[in-house]
Structures are given as structure tokens and as C-alpha cells.
Amino acid sequence: MKAVYVEDAEKVEVKNIEKPEIKENEVLIKVSVAGICGSDIHTYKGLHPFRKPPVVIGHEVAGEIVEIGHDVSRVKIGDRVTVEPQLGTGESEGEMTGNINYSDERLAPGMDDWLGTMADYFVSPESLVIPLPESVSYDRGVLAEPLAVGVHASLKANIQLTDRVAILGAGPIGLLTLAAVRADGVENTIVTDLLDYSLQVADELGAKETFNIKDQKDWINTVKEKMGGSFDKVLITAGVPGIVNDALKLLKKGGRAVTVAMFHNQQQIDVEQLQQNEKEIIGCMTYNRPDTEKAISIIEENNIPIENVISHRIGAERAAEGFRMVDKKEDQSVKVLVTFND
Structure with a gap:
């Protein structure tokens, strides 16, 4: 073979x-x-x-x-x-x-x-x-595993219907995480990336807003303005340097960031943001069977x-x-x- x-x-x-x-x-x-x-x-x-x-x-x-x-x-x-x-x-x-x-x-x-x-x-x-x-075709069925990652990330974030949600990274995992969030009925979503064609797919999957952060020095404040304020939840789906602190800056007081991407380099963390504003960083590792079953239901629907x-x-x-x-x-x-x- x-x-x-x-x-x-x-x-x-x-x-x-x-x-x-x-x-x-x-x-x-x-x-x-x-x-x-x-x-x-x-x-x-x-x-x-x-x-x-x-x-x-x-x-x-x-x-x-x-x-x-x-x-x-x-x-x-x-x-x-x-x-x-x-x-x-x-x-x-x-x-x-x-x-x-x-x-x-x-x-x-x-x-x-x-x-x-x-x-x-x-x-x-x-x-x-x-x-x-x-x-469910094979082409759509093969997406169940990566979609389960997004389902589990949404679960770990404890996203509520009225939450304002940012997804940092429009690769396949970021896009399928968006799909999982949208399947739960959450509307106030924005996806950021460096590639316009990936952000176009985010639009097609139902993101309320998308934003290309390439060469945008003040993109964090711009994104907040586009969405009407700081975020309840931020899902980190790109493992690039500095992105955890970017997520913390996007969060409102008491907000939660979830690390979904695979990281190979150490990330700096602004502990003052965590302590003084009671922000949270939650780890997220793959999925469990209920996540996979829900992913297949989303695909079937x-x-x-x-x-x-x-x-x-x-x-x-x-x-x-x-x-x-x-x-x-x-x-x-x-x-x-x-x-x-x-």
C-alpha cells in the first residue's frame, strides 16, 4: 500500500x-x-x-x-x-x-x-x-477531529451567548474554533490574522468581523473599537511570540483567554494584568469523546x-x-x- x-x-x-x-x-x-x-x-x-x-x-x-x-x-x-x-x-x-x-x-x-x-x-x-x-461526505467527515478541538476550546472558555469573543488566528483550527462558537449561537465574534484569504473564510463561516493585523501597530485598540469594547473571551489559535499578552490586552476585567495553538517557544505573561484585573489564562489540550460527538453533530446539521x-x-x-x-x-x-x- x-x-x-x-x-x-x-x-x-x-x-x-x-x-x-x-x-x-x-x-x-x-x-x-x-x-x-x-x-x-x-x-x-x-x-x-x-x-x-x-x-x-x-x-x-x-x-x-x-x-x-x-x-x-x-x-x-x-x-x-x-x-x-x-x-x-x-x-x-x-x-x-x-x-x-x-x-x-x-x-x-x-x-x-x-x-x-x-x-x-x-x-x-x-x-x-x-x-x-x-x-456526511468523507471530505466533511475528516474535519470532525479538528472541529472537536474547537468544540473543546469553546467548552474550556465557557462562552456565553452574549459574550464578545476574539479568535486570534485564522488557520484551520482557528476557523473551526469559530465554527464551534458560531454553532453555539454566539454572534459577537471577530477573527484576526495576517492573510486576507483566510479571513475571507472566517467571513463565510459567520464571523461578525474580521481584521488583518499585518502592519497594524495599534491593532488591539482598533479591534476593540470595531467590536464595541474589550472581550469576554479570547481564543488563541496561533502560537506566535507575544500573542498571550496580546490576548490579555484584549480581555475585559475578569475575562478569560484559552490557549488552543501548539506553542514551541516560551511566552511572556504580564502578571499584573492577571492579578489586578483578575484575568484568566486557561490551557486547552485536544478533546474528549463528547467534543468529537458534538463536532459530528455540527457537521451533520x-x-x-x-x-x-x-x-x-x-x-x-x-x-x-x-x-x-x-x-x-x-x-x-x-x-x-x-x-x-x-
Whole structure:
């Protein structure tokens, strides 16, 4: 079968490897589409904390079950599915509390001997497989995993209907976080970014306002003026230097910022803002099953055109081009899907 490897930093190759065998509690999925995620780009650049080259990359997937293990009973051959790609292992606070994202040890595609989703076939434990409604295409179904990140971020922010909400960053995670917030009926939203074409997608997803902060020295005050004041909640979906303090400056007294993006460099934090104004910074890590289930419901309801985040569909043989495109923001790329078994 074809499999997409990140061989080394910024080096992607497609190889032919043996189709994997399944265990008694696993299923084999014939992959239709796999998404290139921001965390995949971190692996591509050699920066990911636990997913290291060489590795079959990918954790977003949609496809059809073609084989099931002897102990599998909840799903069957022919089911159209996606996967929640994280597994708690060993004794941990996460497993004891039902929050798998808290697990002391987590297994994900691209770790140990679990191959990633960018291949003709992908093996998953039955417990992580989630059937897709018939009305949901594979292209939209593959967005369930990144949308679940946005759903969990909205939950951690405790966003209320009347809140004024800023989302800092219009990459795929920022846009799908916007979709999650809008699905909850929140209207007073603004999205900031440096790229007009990404902000156009935010408009299409229902942002009340968008703002390009490029070369805008006083953008924080400008954004506040556009929205009529400081913000109740700020969702940080770009891990760039200084962005946490920017979020604090946007917040009203008692407001809450949530860190959604993956950060690799230390951030300076203005403790005076936290203490004197009782502002909060909340961490946010992936999602749990209720978040994924809600994400699929949002997709099924089809009230928000989340498929607008998809800018490119490319065959597996062009995977290296896709990774470069996402990394370098080429060809107005937003969400790039890699297709298999066409």
C-alpha cells in the first residue's frame, strides 16, 4: 500500500509498504481522505514534542471499514467512519476522570508502531472508531477531529451567548474554533490574522468581523473599537511570540483567554494584568469523546459551511507539495486534504 512518510525535517516521501494486520479488537479502514494538520507541520519541521521522523504521518481520517477483528462488535465491514485518534495508556489521572486528554501516557497515530492515517489503509482500535452519518461526505467527515478541538476550546472558555469573543488566528483550527462558537449561537465574534484569504473564510463561516493585523501597530485598540469594547473571551489559535499578552490586552476585567495553538517557544505573561484585573489564562489540550460527538453533530446539521476551510484536495503522490503548501502558505492554502484509493 502507499504510505506518506515524513522522512526528515521538510522531507516527505511516498513509499510502498505492507498492508498492516489487525488485532482482535481493531478494524482496518480503507482511507478515502486524510487531512494535513498544523501539528503534522510541526512534525514536518522536526519540532513536534513526541511525533518524530521518520514516521507515517497523519491523524485525521475518513474512510470505510474493510476488515474487523474477532472481538469487534460495535461496528461492521462497510461502515463509513472517522477516528478519534488518541488513546490513554496505563494508569493515569486522565483515565480515572474520563478525560483522556489528561492521560499521563497517550498514544496517537505516528507513535510507536501505530502508523499514521496518510496511507491506503489505517488500523484503529474499535473503541476509537466513530460512524459517520450517511449525509456526511468523507471530505466533511475528516474535519470532525479538528472541529472537536474547537468544540473543546469553546467548552474550556465557557462562552456565553452574549459574550464578545476574539479568535486570534485564522488557520484551520482557528476557523473551526469559530465554527464551534458560531454553532453555539454566539454572534459577537471577530477573527484576526495576517492573510486576507483566510479571513475571507472566517467571513463565510459567520464571523461578525474580521481584521488583518499585518502592519497594524495599534491593532488591539482598533479591534476593540470595531467590536464595541474589550472581550469576554479570547481564543488563541496561533502560537506566535507575544500573542498571550496580546490576548490579555484584549480581555475585559475578569475575562478569560484559552490557549488552543501548539506553542514551541516560551511566552511572556504580564502578571499584573492577571492579578489586578483578575484575568484568566486557561490551557486547552485536544478533546474528549463528547467534543468529537458534538463536532459530528455540527457537521451533520450543516448549518455552518465548514467545508469552506478545505482549499485543496491532492492525491497521495503530491503529498510533499501539500506539506510545503501548508507550511509556506502557498497558493492560498487553508485546509489541504490528501486523497487515497481514488
